[in-house]
Amino acid sequence: MNPAPDQFASIARGPGPGDEHDTLAARNSRLVPGDSIAVKIRRFDRAEGIAAYQEFSVPYRKWMRVLDVLNAIAERDAPDLAYRWFCGSKMCGTCAVRMNGREVLACWEAAEPNMTIEPLRNLPVIRDLVVDRAPYENKVASLEPWIARTSPYPQFPEPLNHRQMKDASKALDCIGCMCCYSACPVIGLGDLTNFAGPAPLVQLAQTALDPRNDPEKIKRSLAETGIFNCVSCYKCEEACPASIPIVSRIIEPLKAKAAQLVPEMAKHSLALRDIVATRGRVDPTALILRVQGYRVLSGLSRAIRLLMRGKIDPFKTVFNIRTGAASAASRLLGKDIHRK
16 A cells, blocks of 8 residues: 555755755755765555665765765665666656655755655655656646647748747746656645646646647646646745746646636636726625635535634625725726626
8 A cells, every 4th residue: 555645755844044054055065075975765665565764874975966876875785776767967857756855856956964865746656766657647648738730830830939939838848757746735635626737737738828729629628637726836836847937837827728718617716806806805705605606505604704703794795895906906907807
């Protein structure tokens, strides 16, 4: 039985006092050739169903990477250690692991004095640091990330300008390492959402944000993504070794396209936009009523608690109270907003 991700996930703490002295450069400057690197690796054998951490000590060599540490351990101490790598030069993405609570490419990340190395999260573990990529690959295939043309090529080469391709071109930088998929907290919720995840969305964006693609085909693909379950936490952008702006240049443009092509997916977002444009403020009561309708009566006790805590104000909703920012909000969000 493959253990749940939270059984072995490291917690990456946020910045705090003194952290300016704990940068990667500062940690590596404390290492000199011959120093001992303390390494703890999560080992797992699917056949036995047992997960445990094993500790190793590796002598430091100048310019040593995480991959060099794994190779040294496999050569000297644990010849049965399972991990992946191919190119060794930040091109193939196969060597991605979690090191000290963050997703890294083993071939590109410098070794640190103390390291805890784990497999990527949100994917089944086959053995040790090797994860099963099938869930990701199957999801990508189901999204049909290819171009279906509705008109023939006008000429060759086909004229495409930067404005047309600026978002799709960013997605083309993906190396398929799955770091963003591992870092995504929504994927970690499992079956509670139907979110495809950042990595499949990047693959989809390569063609869904291409102006040559058939809108009907894009509509079918976006309907399978659960994209509005993304909470825009930017964890995927932080983890991406290719520095792809996944939220701002991939997911947000895909959300906009989904709102246009599949508006029923964007009920919450469109209602929020309409309310802010109309009233110049977020009105939680109006938002709940717009999204849930009569279903809100089934959660009357929860509504009463929100009212008691001042989270909602039915008076402002009923009398359509607006702020002085209403005209500016309407102008910024577009004059085609449907007024309620």
